[in-house]
Amino acid sequence: MKACEHMIQLILFICAIIAVLGVILISYFIINEGYPVIRKVGIWEFISGQKWAPTKEIYGIYPMIAGSLLVTIGALVLGVPIGIGCAIFMAELARPRIVEILKPGIELLAGIPSVIYGLYGLTVIVPFIRKVFNNQGFSVLAGSIVLAVMILPTIINVSESAIRSVPKEYKEASLSLGSSHWQSIKNVIVPAAHSGITAAVILGMGRAIGETMAVIMIAGNSPLVPESLLSPVRTLTGNIGIEMGYASGEHQQALFATGIVLFVFVMLLNIAANLIPKKAGE
Amino acid sequence: MRIRKILAFICAAVLLIGAFTGCAPAETKVPAGNKTEEDGVSGSITMNGSTSVQPLAEELAKVFKDKNPNTTIDIQGGGSGVGIKSAADGVVDIGMSSRDLKPEEKSLKEFKIAVDGIAVIVNPNNKVEDLSTEQIFKIYTGEITDWKEVGGDSGEITVVTREEGSGTRGAFIELTKIESKSEGDRTVASAITQGSTGAVIATIAGDPNAIGYASFGSAKESTGIKMISIDGKACTEENIYSGEYKISRPFLMLTKAEPTGLAKAFLDFILGEEGQTVISGHNYLKAVK
Numbered sequence: 124m125k126a127c128e129h130m131i132q133l134i135l136f137i138c139a140i141i142a143v144l145g146v147i148l149i150s151y152f153i154i155n156e157g158y159p160v161i162r163k164v165g166i167w168e169f170i171s172g173q174k175w176a177p178t179k180e181i182y183g184i185y186p187m188i189a190g191s192l193l194v195t196i197g198a199l200v201l202g203v204p205i206g207i208g209c210a211i212f213m214a215e216l217a218r219p220r221i222v223e224i225l226k227p228g229i230e231l232l233a234g235i236p237s238v239i240y241g242l243y244g245l246t247v248i249v250p251f252i253r254k255v256f257n258n259q260g261f262s263v264l265a266g267s268i269v270l271a272v273m274i275l276p277t278i279i280n281v282s283e284s285a286i287r288s289v290p291k292e293y294k295e296a297s298l299s300l301g302s303s304h305w306q307s308i309k310n311v312i313v314p315a316a317h318s319g320i321t322a323a324v325i326l327g328m329g330r331a332i333g334e335t336m337a338v339i340m341i342a343g344n345s346p347l348v349p350e351s352l353l354s355p356v357r358t359l360t361g362n363i364g365i366e367m368g369y370a371s372g373e374h375q376q377a378l379f380a381t382g383i384v385l386f387v388f389v390m391l392l393n394i395a396a397n398l399i400p401k402k403a404g405e
Numbered sequence: 406m407r408i409r410k411i412l413a414f415i416c417a418a419v420l421l422i423g424a425f426t427g428c429a430p431a432e433t434k435v436p437a438g439n440k441t442e443e444d445g446v447s448g449s450i451t452m453n454g455s456t457s458v459q460p461l462a463e464e465l466a467k468v469f470k471d472k473n474p475n476t477t478i479d480i481q482g483g484g485s486g487v488g489i490k491s492a493a494d495g496v497v498d499i500g501m502s503s504r505d506l507k508p509e510e511k512s513l514k515e516f517k518i519a520v521d522g523i524a525v526i527v528n529p530n531n532k533v534e535d536l537s538t539e540q541i542f543k544i545y546t547g548e549i550t551d552w553k554e555v556g557g558d559s560g561e562i563t564v565v566t567r568e569e570g571s572g573t574r575g576a577f578i579e580l581t582k583i584e585s586k587s588e589g590d591r592t593v594a595s596a597i598t599q600g601s602t603g604a605v606i607a608t609i610a611g612d613p614n615a616i617g618y619a620s621f622g623s624a625k626e627s628t629g630i631k632m633i634s635i636d637g638k639a640c641t642e643e644n645i646y647s648g649e650y651k652i653s654r655p656f657l658m659l660t661k662a663e664p665t666g667l668a669k670a671f672l673d674f675i676l677g678e679e680g681q682t683v684i685s686g687h688n689y690l691k692a693v694k
Contacts, residue, residue, distance in 0.1 A: 178569050181591040250611055259563040259612060261597050344568070344598035355597055365600040368456070369570030370483035 125223075127155030150164055153386060157379030170384060175346040177374040186348045190356040191388070193349060194338065195331040197267025198274055202331075203324055205271070207313075210323075213279070214286040233276035241340030244269040249341055254303065256353050260304055261343030264352045269337050274327035281326055285319020286312060317397045325396040329389055335360035359385040446670045447475030454488015454501030457521065457602075457620050458656045462501060464585040465683055469674050475522035476667055485572035488554050489513070492659040498668045503572040503620075504579075514663060518675050519656040520690040522621035523577050524632040528613045533557040535634045538581055538651055540582035545583050550652060552614060564596040565608050565617035573602065576654035577618050579593070606630055616650075621645060621691050646690045656689065 161169050164182050172183015209229075213222050248268055253260030289312050297307040314318070335358075344365055345357025357365075363378045363385075370378055413570045452462060459482045466478040483491070485502040489510055492500025506515060517551040525541060527533060532558055536544075544562055553559040567574035567589070578584040583591050597615075599605045610629030621640060624632055632640045635651055644650035664672055676681045681691045 174594075176569070176590060211456075245607060246611075253612060258561070259597060259615070263610075339600060340604065344600070345595050346598070347594045355595065357598070365568045365598065366570055368482070368600070369486050369568070369572065371486040371490050374570060 124306045150386070153379055153382045155385045156376055157381070160373060160376045161383065168324055169380065173348070175362070176378055177370070180373065182377045182380070184359065184362065184384060186346050187357050187359045187362045187381065188384065189348045190342075191332055191360070191385075193263050193352075193356040194266040194270060194342065194356060194358055195328055196330045197263055197352065198270035199324065199328060201267055202269075202271035202274045202278060202327060206323070206327070207282055207320060208276050209275070209279045210283040210320075211308060211313065214283050215304070215312065229276050229279050232272070233280075237273065237334060237336040240269050240273055241337035244341035246338060252353070258353050259343065259355065261341060261352045261355045263342070263349050263356045266338050266342040266356060266358070267352075269341055270331045270334060273334060273337065274330050277330050278327045281323035282316070282320045284318040285323065287370075288319070289315045293351045307341050322399050325392055325399075329392045329396070332358075332392070333360060333385070334387055335364045339364050359388070406521035417606040424438050429589035434524075446473050446667050448661045448667045449477035449479065450671065451479045451481070452488075452499040452501060453481035453483045453491050453497050455485040455503040455656070455658075456482040457485075457503040457572055457623075458488075458518075461519065461622075461656065461684065461687055461689060462658075464687060465675055465680055466671070468679070468683055469671055472674075473670070476672065484570065485575070486570060489659060492661055495661050498564050498660065500661060501666070503654060504575050504657075504659040505655060506657070506659075513659045513661065514656040515671055516660075516676065517655050517692040518658050518680075519684045519692050520645065520653055521656055522619050522640060522642075522653040522690070523573060523580070523649055524621045524624035524640045525616065525618050525635060525652065526609050526624050526630045526632055528609055528614050529629065530613045531557055531631065533633060535637060537636050541581050541635070542583055545578075545581065545593060545596070546591045547595070552607075563608075563615040564593055564610050565605055565615050566596040566598055567618075568598050568600050569603065571600075572654075573618065573620060577652065580652045580654070598680070621653075622687060642690060653690075655692070 158183060164172070169182060169184060170188060171185050172181070173185050174181050174183045175186060185345050209225075213225055217225065244265055248265050249260040251260075252258070252262060252265055293311050293315055297311040298304070302310065338358050339361045342358065342361060344357045344361050345355040346357050347354070347363070349356045359381055362381050366374070367378055418566060459480060462480050464482060470476055470478065481497075481521060485504050488497075488500035488502050489506065490500075491497040492513055494508070500513070503521065506513065508679075525536065531552070533552065536555060540549065540555050544555070545564060545566070549555060549562075550562055551559060567577075574592075576590060578590055585591065596600055597608060598634045599608055600619075602619045602623045605619050606623070606627045606629070609615045609617045619627075621632075621642075624630065624640075634640060638649045638651075640650055645653045658675065661674075675684075676692070685691050
């Protein structure tokens, strides 16, 4: 029996290692493929270069970095207030019956494939922006709107559970001191859950910055630093996604190098999310 | 007891995986392009490359397979670059390209199977019916930005292009001189860039001020867009074929060495009367008269 236990332990250990190995292999592969271009161009030139013309061997991804950040920030500006509002409503105000309806709805939102979001954006949001602003429609704004909807489930779920995990005593103490329900929410519960809510925002940001398919379909993908919210924009993921099909040689390596930069961004976000204290009220 | 059950399950799983992987080498033992007397050709080949050539190749393979049921032709996309590279590396039996080979790629055996025109497309509500190559050049390099400069209603032109590396874009910028030896690709950077023919057509169909391009075969099949004439020559089969319509390109099949077996049989079929009939049936132009 003892040998058996060891066997099982070993097998489970292998399972655990495979996941880590996946990360290591992928990181190694991306860096191995992409690094030669970064070395050739120079890291600073690569991330600050304004011009992207891979067939002319000019690799500057500053427009894509700016694009990714702009679209993501736009998505957060639109998505975070709605998401946190929804989380507060579900955790504090809604009757259980309503939560029962809302919860599966939000889960369904998370389950919609991103290409469907893209299609929706292409057929509804882009023409809408085109009509209202009388421009080409493909824009930072279109990308931000669709991404805002896409990150809602992440923000709602994580911040809802953060709000729910605030000790009951906090709320009871607040109410017994004579504050109203809304005052307790505003001054006690939400501040106590702020670390969880921050984590929710960072996770949502990670989702937004990594989204590819939907953004490609609605952002316009022009490799230019957007002049305004109504200009077309290309994100880091879009740069890889749109050009991967036909890229070869150094062009392909430059796309892997774009991947390295994206990887660093996502890693920083994950580290930031992990640094936030987990417990409510700390 | 439970642990023993789990162990048994794991053993079974390992055995099952072994059984599956055991199958793989057996399959590859089937010789590619093996000829037998009574069945004609049999075996399997793989192809990849240009997504413009791919649908046509699939149709050709279907007709070929009806006549040679013991064959398998596996066709993947990937793009012209991938097709050329895969053929050169010997990863596939036949590579597909929708652009002419560069000098350094000329070591491949190439078979021109068809000619494709690139249609310049606009929204059906656009009044413009004809543009010169000069005007197209100016629109795509950002010199002309309003439709009223080329005889249309006033409105800012939405320039739609394909991503760098795409065979259609490569052919378009070369044929319209947007790409020059000294200055490279001069497509205006603010152009909307789409990653597929379908996305370009959807964009044009939705935007009354948009201009874009797509292969004649795809554009002709699509609704919600309008093909315009170039230098007074309509984008029609006759004009592309005669060369009067300026924006056209070849469809190539590529092999690493002189093709043999099934690859040869398939290429012979494509270049034969029957294959060329299939090609013209799909609005592409025959490579051989």
